Amino acid sequence: MSLIVQKFGGSSVANAERVMNVASIITDTYRQGNDVVVVVSAQGDTTDDLIEKAYEINDKPSKREMDMLLTSGEQISIALLAMAIEKLGCPVISLLGWQAGFNTSSAYGQARIKTIKTDRLKAELDHHNIVVVAGFQGINKYDDLTTLGRGGSDTSAVAIAAALHADRCQIFTDVEGVFTADPRKVENAIKLQEITYDEMLELATLGAQVLNNRSVEMAKKYNVEVEVLSSLKRVPGTIVKEVAKMEKMLVRGVTKDTDVARISVTNISNTPGIAFKLFSKLAQKKINVDIILQSIGRDGKKDITFTVSKDNADTAIDAIKNTFDIEDKDIVCDTNVAKISVVGAGMESHPGTASKMFEALFENDINIDMISTSEIKISVLIEAKDADRAVSAVHRAFFQD
Numbered sequence: 001m002s003l004i005v006q007k008f009g010g011s012s013v014a015n016a017e018r019v020m021n022v023a024s025i026i027t028d029t030y031r032q033g034n035d036v037v038v039v040v041s042a043q044g045d046t047t048d049d050l051i052e053k054a055y056e057i058n059d060k061p062s063k064r065e066m067d068m069l070l071t072s073g074e075q076i077s078i079a080l081l082a083m084a085i086e087k088l089g090c091p092v093i094s095l096l097g098w099q100a101g102f103n104t105s106s107a108y109g110q111a112r113i114k115t116i117k118t119d120r121l122k123a124e125l126d127h128h129n130i131v132v133v134a135g136f137q138g139i140n141k142y143d144d145l146t147t148l149g150r151g152g153s154d155t156s157a158v159a160i161a162a163a164l165h166a167d168r169c170q171i172f173t174d175v176e177g178v179f180t181a182d183p184r185k186v187e188n189a190i191k192l193q194e195i196t197y198d199e200m201l202e203l204a205t206l207g208a209q210v211l212n213n214r215s216v217e218m219a220k221k222y223n224v225e226v227e228v229l230s231s232l233k234r235v236p237g238t239i240v241k242e243v244a245k246m247e248k249m250l251v252r253g254v255t256k257d258t259d260v261a262r263i264s265v266t267n268i269s270n271t272p273g274i275a276f277k278l279f280s281k282l283a284q285k286k287i288n289v290d291i292i293l294q295s296i297g298r299d300g301k302k303d304i305t306f307t308v309s310k311d312n313a314d315t316a317i318d319a320i321k322n323t324f325d326i327e328d329k330d331i332v333c334d335t336n337v338a339k340i341s342v343v344g345a346g347m348e349s350h351p352g353t354a355s356k357m358f359e360a361l362f363e364n365d366i367n368i369d370m371i372s373t374s375e376i377k378i379s380v381l382i383e384a385k386d387a388d389r390a391v392s393a394v395h396r397a398f399f400q401d
């Protein structure tokens with residue numbers, strides 16, 4: 001007998017028919033003699049719809065009330081899924097995040113899981129119940145409900161698998177696994193059999209939403225093997241693990257991220273300590289800076305350009321204005337940009353990955369604005385309007401030519 005954690009995303013439980021389909025996957029697993037803990041997201045677009053409702057009333061709602069609202073989406077889906085499992089004749093109980101023992105930090109909207117008190121989960125499993133847990137949520141030290149950030153149910157599932165030392169952690173979604181590019185956007189994207197935690201973490205961070213990046217971080221930390229697979233088609237998915245088969249691939253995937261703002265600060269003094277001052281100010285505001293470019297100094301002046309996520313752009317600009325005595329015309333923010341990346345452990349030992357990527361962009365007349373690299377990824381910043389074309393061109397270069 002094994003303990004299996006199964007997570008189902010919003011599209012997998014979008015309507016009654018899908019809920020019944022998921023219930024049959026769960027009850028099949030249970031009837032094969034396994035203990036089953038299920039983590040479920042809000043149905044379909046429920047979370048987006050709730051956010052829209054909030055903004056109809058208040059364009060600056062407090063994060064606490066936002067979490068109070070958003071956690072309700074998952075409350076609906078656990079109850080409905082439990083009812084579907086009851087109908088199929090298996091013992092089941094649904095639990096909200098706090099009932100399942102999820103203690104989080106206080107940061108509403110982006111809380112981190114601190115501990116999972118597993119007593120209740122274990123007691124329900126001892127009673128041979130299938131346990132259906134609301135993903136994406138927990139409770140903080142003030143006894144308030146919190147959410148883990150968009151896509152956070154993946155993290156809830158991996159955290160439960162780690163806390164209960166589960167034998168398997170399966171993330172069911174609306175595609176058959178992790179592909180070399182978003183299979184909904186890129187023709188001929190290839191399903192990967194396996195991928196390493198490090199590669200998956202880069203893909204997730206750089207825009208492949210199929211897994212939430214914090215869930216991959218957690219899987220790596222606690223060495224939880226994760227299978228990503230389809231809830232609609234019963235075929236093997238992709239295994240995310242420490243060491244993965246290379247499948248003769250130089251790169252594992254191509255991603256697009258449009259949640260990027262490029263901020264340029266021009267005509268700042270070319271003296272020591274300027275970059276330190278600027279980026280420490282952003283760090284104090286907890287703003288993550290991604291690609292950084294600094295021009296060569298001229299006439300005692302220089303320019304610094306960097307990228308942040310779109311929702312951090314205004315805070316970043318305010319912080320810069322407060323740090324330096326500069327005119328408005330010397331700060332330019334552009335949100336019509338996209339970051340295209342290739343990721344793969346194979347590129348470490350194969351020179352020429354960057355030139356292949358740049359050639360594909362050049363051949364399609366796409367201009368590169370900024371470049372950043374690490375051992376296992378290359379990212380370029382381009383105009384947003386070219387993003388989909390760029391992903392297809394780069395994907396073709398690595399996987400078809």
Ligand code: ADP
Pocket residue numbers: 008009010011012041151172173174175177178179180181182183184207208209210211253
């Ligand atoms: P869920 O609701 O199950 O959490 P998500 O919408 O969060 O599902 O993630 C699944 C989606 O991720 C897919 O429908 C697909 O369009 C998208 N996606 C983006 N990049 C990739 C990729 N490299 N491999 C697989 N899916 C991807």
Ligand code: ASP
Pocket residue numbers: 009010041042047048073135136149150151152153154
């Ligand atoms: N329902 C939440 C969201 O839409 C959590 C999740 O789907 O994982 O972000």
Ligand code: MG
Pocket residue numbers: 009151154209210211212
């Ligand atoms: Mg998701």
